[in-house]
Amino acid sequence: xxWYIWTSLVALLFCVVLLGGYFVRxxxxxxxxxxxxxxxxxAQAVCYSCIGAMSPMQKESAYLHLPTYTAGIFxxxxxxxxxxxxxxxxxxxxxxxxxxxxxxxxxxxMILAIVIFIAAVCGLALFIKRLAKKELRDLSCADxxxxxxxxxxxxxxxxxxxxxxxxxxxxxxxxxxxFVWMPLGKIKHVLYFFFAxxxxxxFYGWRGTWPPKKAIQYDK
Amino acid sequence: MTNNITxxxxxxxxxxxxxxxDSKLETHLNxxxxxxxxxxxxxxxxxxxxxxYIPARKVDLVSSIYRRYxxxxxxxxxxxxxxxxxxxxxxxxMVDSLFGACTMCGRCVKHCSIGVDIPFLVKKGREMLxxxxxxxxxxxxxxxxxVNTGNNMGIPTEEFxxxxxxxxEELQDELEDExxxxxxxxxxxxxxxxxxxxxxxxxPLSISAMAKIFYAAGEEWTLSxxxxxVTNYGYFNGNNEEATQIARxxxxxxxxxxxxxxxxGECGHGSRAMRWEGPNYLKTQYxxxxxxxxxxxxxxxxxxxxxxxxxxxxxxxxxxxxxxLVRNGGLLNEIRFVVNxxxxxxxxxxxxGTDNFxxxxxxxxxxxSEYNERRLKIGKIKADQITATKAEIVVTPCHNCxxxxxxxxxxxxxxxxxxxxxxxxxxxxxxxx
Numbered sequence: 001x002x003w004y005i006w007t008s009l010v011a012l013l014f015c016v017v018l019l020g021g022y023f024v025r026x027x028x029x030x031x032x033x034x035x036x037x038x039x040x041x042x043a044q045a046v047c048y049s050c051i052g053a054m055s056p057m058q059k060e061s062a063y064l065h066l067p068t069y070t071a072g073i074f075x076x077x078x079x080x081x082x083x084x085x086x087x088x089x090x091x092x093x094x095x096x097x098x099x100x101x102x103x104x105x106x107x108x109x110m111i112l113a114i115v116i117f118i119a120a121v122c123g124l125a126l127f128i129k130r131l132a133k134k135e136l137r138d139l140s141c142a143d144x145x146x147x148x149x150x151x152x153x154x155x156x157x158x159x160x161x162x163x164x165x166x167x168x169x170x171x172x173x174x175x176x177x178x179f180v181w182m183p184l185g186k187i188k189h190v191l192y193f194f195f196a197x198x199x200x201x202x203f204y205g206w207r208g209t210w211p212p213k214k215a216i217q218y219d220k
Numbered sequence: 221m222t223n224n225i226t227x228x229x230x231x232x233x234x235x236x237x238x239x240x241x242d243s244k245l246e247t248h249l250n251x252x253x254x255x256x257x258x259x260x261x262x263x264x265x266x267x268x269x270x271x272x273y274i275p276a277r278k279v280d281l282v283s284s285i286y287r288r289y290x291x292x293x294x295x296x297x298x299x300x301x302x303x304x305x306x307x308x309x310x311x312x313x314m315v316d317s318l319f320g321a322c323t324m325c326g327r328c329v330k331h332c333s334i335g336v337d338i339p340f341l342v343k344k345g346r347e348m349l350x351x352x353x354x355x356x357x358x359x360x361x362x363x364x365x366x367v368n369t370g371n372n373m374g375i376p377t378e379e380f381x382x383x384x385x386x387x388x389e390e391l392q393d394e395l396e397d398e399x400x401x402x403x404x405x406x407x408x409x410x411x412x413x414x415x416x417x418x419x420x421x422x423x424p425l426s427i428s429a430m431a432k433i434f435y436a437a438g439e440e441w442t443l444s445x446x447x448x449x450v451t452n453y454g455y456f457n458g459n460n461e462e463a464t465q466i467a468r469x470x471x472x473x474x475x476x477x478x479x480x481x482x483x484x485g486e487c488g489h490g491s492r493a494m495r496w497e498g499p500n501y502l503k504t505q506y507x508x509x510x511x512x513x514x515x516x517x518x519x520x521x522x523x524x525x526x527x528x529x530x531x532x533x534x535x536x537x538x539x540x541x542x543x544x545l546v547r548n549g550g551l552l553n554e555i556r557f558v559v560n561x562x563x564x565x566x567x568x569x570x571x572x573g574t575d576n577f578x579x580x581x582x583x584x585x586x587x588x589s590e591y592n593e594r595r596l597k598i599g600k601i602k603a604d605q606i607t608a609t610k611a612e613i614v615v616t617p618c619h620n621c622x623x624x625x626x627x628x629x630x631x632x633x634x635x636x637x638x639x640x641x642x643x644x645x646x647x648x649x650x651x652x653x
Contacts, residue, residue: 060261
């Protein structure tokens, strides 16, 4: 196995250990302790927080910013797919199994490559937006640019590698950098996002705000 | 400008964000991705159009300090992760943004693409400023008044008792029944009622409106002559010890008078502070029932204890949803149930309910006169919302909202009447002799 694959695997281990550590620590802390009298259903509210409340119809951050929202969705889907591609092809190398793809014109490979390419373009667009808009630029720090760039480059490289079925040193080095950066920079929201949704569900569920009740129609 | 921050102040402030057992705190300090999409949900940003008002910037003020002192990557590479020193400059910015440019209304939370609890972090930032002694003096004076006198307006007990007796006489004249009354310090009553001190000070008619409802419902109720203040500005100044003391005043008083149900007067943050935060401040579960006056009136209507004739309120009414009662308190439908039972023509604002915009008076803003100009400027959003409804009456179950709406009404010349829910219901009461 090549040195660069080893490098990416060591970086992946670093990432998993750190993110895993955060995960275990958050789980150990448990739910907030609240002594007030509960007035709603926490489980239903957490479900709503993770599903219904994430609907683009419920969020101004989505329906008032549809291009950004759409780009963000594609960007995230692409990232998850690209990491799945990395895992699949790397496992194939480690365990020496054959992925039944004979050529890059395989339909599944083509679809994957197209989706990941769109995600890469979306990532680039989000990067340019961050650079171009003064208010967003003022809000940003190096981490924001590095995190976006690492993901975007990784997506372009994954597209190229899929289309050529050649996963070379550059690809694995970028994957390694991404894995190292993931638990350090803002990409760690991959973990904190879910806990944030849980805590919101807990908060609003406790007070009976979520899940939202149907509006009652009153006679005039 | 603040003076230089001492090491002792810094240590106290950092202790606030060092709670290693708090999953919620750790989560929200690490979750923001600075997408900036929260900007369009914040009335400060929508009005001022300046980057410093973006909610994510307020989050970053707190989380950047956390990264600098509580993460190794932030300590080693501060510029990479925007990890900031806690110094005079940061504190000045925090005071201006966290006290002066956020009412902790929570509208941004629902719309945040991640779900960062922004007011929770703003509150943490306020707590940091509080332990450093950097609470704006005007807000602190309000808290001091509550701690030292039992109510945030420093109304002497004699003055309060005089006001209550005067309102009681008026009530008895109106109802032509000497048994009606506004009862003080009566033990063993079913309802221990609380007020916003603005009522005895500026709006005594809202006390008699509620007394009328109690009379119609045949309720056994009492006020305390000393500890009747439902507000808790300790929730806003970030000083949890003071918030606890203020909550304890009511907690001890209901026990002293053996009240069965604590009924929270029309005050959004006060209801929140006593109902949801109070048990956590006091570190005990309440052994009495706690509910808002809106829920109590709803109960009276459902149980047939009061009768209302909605045609007595025939003007167009719209509801202003107090953030702490609706978005952060779950009373969306209950308020509508009561208002629709009392008024014939109710129209909604756009947006309303959990999406409603804050009036601008929350978060202690009404107490901080140094931000008056800003507060009234952001009130334009509410003024436009009200104008669009063509309503003649705005009803809201929160005296702080009433105060801000009154100022908005005056500033933007809306020509509306602002009422509390109790006032609206009292106007629709059918009292059979």
